[in-house]
Amino acid sequence: MVMDIVEPNTCIRGCCTSESIPLHLSSSSFALLSPIAKGSESVVYEAILDGKKVAAKKPILSTSDDLDKFHRHLQLLCNLDHPSVAKLLAAHAKPPNYMFFFEFYESGTLAEKLHTEEWSPSVDQVLMITLHLAKALQYLHNNGIVHRDVKPANVLLDERCLPYLADFGLAEYKKNLCEVNLQNWRSSGKPTGGFHKKNMVGTLIYMAPEILKKEMCTEKSDIYSFGILINELLTGVVPYTDLRAEAQAHTVLEMNYTEQQLTAAIVSSGLRPALAEIGLHFPKSLLSLIQRCWEANPSKRPSSGNVVLELESIWEQERGKQHDHLLEKTSNYKSDKDGDSITNTADYRDTINWSSQGEYLSKKSSPSTVSNVKLWSTSTDDPSSYVPIISCGSFATCGRRESMEDTHFLMPHMCNEESIHLFAIFDGHRGAAAAEFSAQVLPGLVQSSSSRSAGEALSQAFVRTDLAFRHELHSHRQSKRVSQKDWHPGCTAIASLIVENQLFVANVGDSRAILCRAGHPFALSKAHLAICIEERTRVIGEGGRIEWLVDTWRVAPAGLQVTRSIGDDDLKPAVTAEPEISETILSADDEFLVMASDGLWDVVNDEEVIGIIRDTVKEPSMCSKRLATEAAERGSGDNITVIVVFLRPVSTAERIY
Numbered sequence: 174m175v176m177d178i179v180e181p182n183t184c185i186r187g188c189c190t191s192e193s194i195p196l197h198l199s200s201s202s203f204a205l206l207s208p209i210a211k212g213s214e215s216v217v218y219e220a221i222l223d224g225k226k227v228a229a230k231k232p233i234l235s236t237s238d239d240l241d242k243f244h245r246h247l248q249l250l251c252n253l254d255h256p257s258v259a260k261l262l263a264a265h266a267k268p269p270n271y272m273f274f275f276e277f278y279e280s281g282t283l284a285e286k287l288h289t290e291e292w293s294p295s296v297d298q299v300l301m302i303t304l305h306l307a308k309a310l311q312y313l314h315n316n317g318i319v320h321r322d323v324k325p326a327n328v329l330l331d332e333r334c335l336p337y338l339a340d341f342g343l344a345e346y347k348k349n350l351c352e353v354n355l356q357n358w359r360s361s362g363k364p365t366g367g368f369h370k371k372n373m374v375g376t377l378i379y380m381a382p383e384i385l386k387k388e389m390c391t392e393k394s395d396i397y398s399f400g401i402l403i404n405e406l407l408t409g410v411v412p413y414t415d416l417r418a419e420a421q422a423h424t425v426l427e428m429n430y431t432e433q434q435l436t437a438a439i440v441s442s443g444l445r446p447a448l449a450e451i452g453l454h455f456p457k458s459l460l461s462l463i464q465r466c467w468e469a470n471p472s473k474r475p476s477s478g479n480v481v482l483e484l485e486s487i488w489e490q491e492r493g494k495q496h497d498h499l500l501e502k503t504s505n506y507k508s509d510k511d512g513d514s515i516t517n518t519a520d521y522r523d524t525i526n527w528s529s530q531g532e533y534l535s536k537k538s539s540p541s542t543v544s545n546v547k548l549w550s551t552s553t554d555d556p557s558s559y560v561p562i563i564s565c566g567s568f569a570t571c572g573r574r575e576s577m578e579d580t581h582f583l584m585p586h587m588c589n590e591e592s593i594h595l596f597a598i599f600d601g602h603r604g605a606a607a608a609e610f611s612a613q614v615l616p617g618l619v620q621s622s623s624s625r626s627a628g629e630a631l632s633q634a635f636v637r638t639d640l641a642f643r644h645e646l647h648s649h650r651q652s653k654r655v656s657q658k659d660w661h662p663g664c665t666a667i668a669s670l671i672v673e674n675q676l677f678v679a680n681v682g683d684s685r686a687i688l689c690r691a692g693h694p695f696a697l698s699k700a701h702l703a704i705c706i707e708e709r710t711r712v713i714g715e716g717g718r719i720e721w722l723v724d725t726w727r728v729a730p731a732g733l734q735v736t737r738s739i740g741d742d743d744l745k746p747a748v749t750a751e752p753e754i755s756e757t758i759l760s761a762d763d764e765f766l767v768m769a770s771d772g773l774w775d776v777v778n779d780e781e782v783i784g785i786i787r788d789t790v791k792e793p794s795m796c797s798k799r800l801a802t803e804a805a806e807r808g809s810g811d812n813i814t815v816i817v818v819f820l821r822p823v824s825t826a827e828r829i830y
């Protein structure tokens with residue numbers, strides 16, 4: 174709807190302005206029809222605005238405080254623009270009529286839908302609704318706004334049942350909340366004996382414990398209410414009225430216990446609504462999300478951004494289930510890039526701690542005194558040669574996967590050598606065992622190599638790590654600590670070794686490393702995948718089998734896409750641990766090195782990586798985090814690990830801007 178805007182487009186006081194929303198209307202442009210709802214602070218009417226059906230919210234303004242509040246409310250609404258937030262179309266901000274005009278949402282509120290129509294949404298519908306609302310909350314929180322009244326009665330539905338967060342009557346900017354909190358704190362000393370609506374904002378059963386205790390209200394208080402809301406959607410039960418719940422819960426409301434008693438139970442005994450039952454159709458991860466949202470401690474609750482990520486991941490898993498189901502019907506091979514889903518690896522992971530196995534072995538085999546790394550230095554006698562000044566950082570996230578199978582390490586100034594640095598990433602498949610083990614063992618094997626060539630030392634260390642892992646696995650199998658005979662964990666590995674001005678990158682598998690040289694990406698490794706003709710030929714030449722499985726070429730019978738790795742003893746020797754090594758001479762043109770597991774490269778290309786780092790504060794761990802977050806936002810379905818190494822000093826100005 175395009176409405177005429179009469180300039181100057183401000184409220185009567187001049188404090189509210191908008192470029193797109195008319196703030197005063199001629200009396201002929203609207204008409205109020207019948208009231209839809211009467212709240213404690215407003216009446217909502219069905220109305221006509223410029224010939225279109227709208228909802229008009231007319232606040233009850235009896236004091237000057239109420240008027241101030243109207244203006245604050247209007248200012249806030251003028252700044253909102255999100256597809257899942259109820260849309261303000263116009264306002265009238267001049268006496269005698271103060272009104273908000275909203276888009277009309279035909280299907281009423283989510284509360285009515287659940288409890289009057291007794292709608293019981295499917296899991297897909299619950300995920301769709303909660304995901305939209307979580308995005309609305311993320312939008313508000315990112316803009317420094319706390320809603321403070323999240324509940325199904327404040328969610329409006331359109332005819333397609335898409336949700337819109339409404340009723341910003343209690344919303345506040347976070348920066349103003351300190352003041353509001355302080356006022357509550359002061360007034361809490363008053364002997365009121367009850368709950369003043371002014372102080373106790375929101376609706377009791379959706380209120381977070383910290384609000385009930387009259388402590389700080391933050392965006393995490395919205396997350397609490399949101400957790401209660403998701404559960405209400407799944408159960409169809411008004412919180413604390415469930416007769417199936419523990420006795421304490423229903424007595425609270427049914428026997429007319431006071432609000433104070435409910436409050437006390439929520440705050441001190443951790444009482445919560447009865448959680449949706451782990452039936453066949455509710456994803457466990459959704460129930461766990463609800464419980465984390467309603468944690469008593471606000472800092473343990475996820476941020477709205479994380480709620481969005483988790484809901485998206487649950488949504489995808491649900492669709493994946495449907496997809497898998499289809500696949501199972503047509504073939505009994507299960508689709509997973511690395512063949513993870515073939516065995517239930519979680520069962521074995523617990524029995525042996527592969528990281529400490531590796532650590533133990535590493536200590537045993539390479540006493541700290543033995544280190545030949547000094548031998549690699551070449552230019553000690555040439556003071557003019559270029560030596561990069563490095564700073565490094567990393568970020569690793571499980572992403573949408575249920576478990577983390579990536580590991581990595583950063584070893585700047587290895588063995589206390591000023592100009593020798595080692596960095597590596599391992600991406601596990603069929604469990605995390607190989608990745609956990611390798612991250613512990615590889616550095617020691619690099620250091621204790623007797624080779625005078627750093628590249629060769631790196632190459633030998635890969636092969637030896639693989640041998641050591643397979644040997645360990647074998648002896649655990651013999652001693653029956655690994656009972657599952659057909660469990661063959663593996664991992665990819667990429668390592669960068671800097672020795673003065675030389676950079677060696679060793680790689681097996683599909684992690685990658687690039688260098689930013691004079692502003693442009695420069696690939697330091699190539700991925701080893703069965704789709705590459707050279708790799709396919711090599712695997713077949715070494716007695717391996719390659720087959721087209723599900724959607725791409727894979728090494729059979731395990732169905733692995735990578736053609737080189739550490740571990741995977743069922744596929745050796747064809748799936749070799751022999752790395753490809755690149756050697757690069759570094760110069761002042763080289764700005765930074767980026768290493769990452771395929772979780773990044775699947776969704777962000779080399780140029781984009783360079784561009785993102787250019788736009789980020791020049792701090793290596795911030796850059797790593799930014800890249801990983803970007804990949805997650807773009808829908809990477811994998812674990813993501815990123816290492817960023819700056820190769821020359823960054824000026825303070827660049828660090829900040």
Ligand SMILES: Nc1ncnc2c1ncn2[C@@H]1O[C@H](COP(=O)(O)OP(=O)(O)OP(=O)(O)O)[C@@H](O)[C@H]1O
Nearest residue numbers: 210212213214215217228275276277278282340342
């Ligand atoms: N845009 C709209 N379209 C359709 N119905 C609406 C719309 N806005 C509000 N309503 C109806 O009016 C009711 C009250 O709206 P709202 O929550 O904004 O007012 P309120 O006075 O702040 O209510 P309370 O504080 O009691 O929650 C809603 O529950 C809904 O039934």
Ligand SMILES: [Mn+2]
Nearest residue numbers: 212326327340
């Ligand atoms: Mn409301």
Ligand SMILES: [Mn+2]
Nearest residue numbers: 322340342343
């Ligand atoms: Mn309200």
